[in-house]
Amino acid sequence: EDKVVQSPLSLVVHEGDTVTLNCSYEVTNFRSLLWYKQEKKAPTFLFMLTSSGIEKKSGRLSSILDKKELFSILNITATQTGDSAIYLCAVEEQGGSEKLVFGKGTKLTVNP
Amino acid sequence: NAGVTQTPKFRILKIGQSMTLQCTQDMNHNYMYWYRQDPGMGLKLIYYSVGAGITDKGEVPNGYNVSRSTTEDFPLRLELAAPSQTSVYFCASRTRDRGSGANVLTFGAGSRLTVL
Numbered sequence: 001e002d003k004v005v006q007s008p009l010s011l012v013v014h015e016g017d018t019v020t021l022n023c024s025y026e027v028t029n030f031r032s033l034l035w036y037k038q039e040k041k042a043p044t045f046l047f048m049l050t051s052s053g054i055e056k057k058s059g060r061l062s063s064i065l066d067k068k069e070l071f072s073i074l075n076i077t078a079t080q081t082g083d084s085a086i087y088l089c090a091v092e093e094q095g096g097s098e099k100l101v102f103g104k105g106t107k108l109t110v111n112p
Numbered sequence: 113n114a115g116v117t118q119t120p121k122f123r124i125l126k127i128g129q130s131m132t133l134q135c136t137q138d139m140n141h142n143y144m145y146w147y148r149q150d151p152g153m154g155l156k157l158i159y160y161s162v163g164a165g166i167t168d169k170g171e172v173p174n175g176y177n178v179s180r181s182t183t184e185d186f187p188l189r190l191e192l193a194a195p196s197q198t199s200v201y202f203c204a205s206r207t208r209d210r211g212s213g214a215n216v217l218t219f220g221a222g223s224r225l226t227v228l
Binding site for chain 2 (some may be wrong): 004006009032034042043044045048055090092095099100101102103104105
């Protein structure tokens, strides 16, 4: 059973659209949730969320965490073709585990 | 800043061959990881290491071995390559956010391996 579930798995939009990517998780001792962007090569870090209700923002990207409902969303406003990528969500547990558990990712395609 | 460096970038193997994927980092990070990424499957942890001389299995360790003789290097070895090991492999090292204590991974560029 997957501990981290992302939806949708794939999304195609036009430039200028706003998108919302979802990540739900099931872990017993949550420490943090991280978002990564993966273009053609290695994932690059976007956000780390540890507290509910506090929005993290970077330009047109923003993310928020709900620890009660066990999910996070990643919003991208006024999308550009350069936003086309796979967006990965990962969750870290407390209690000595040194591992991040990744979701399968959402493949976003932004068409001109 | 080199960060995390992986070699080779691409490799084609025949079934039963062996090879080593190299990974080195120059950030003096204790924690290092090997992931594989199959299409549509996200990242699966193969092995990880919390410091020189210490390694542990991840979710999908079968068919692989690792060693960690130095802080900088964390090679991944495939002893008898199988088609199921066709994948993209990512090495990563970890920094800890001082404020929250949470992990942030820095990834290498990846190694695409095909086993025919």
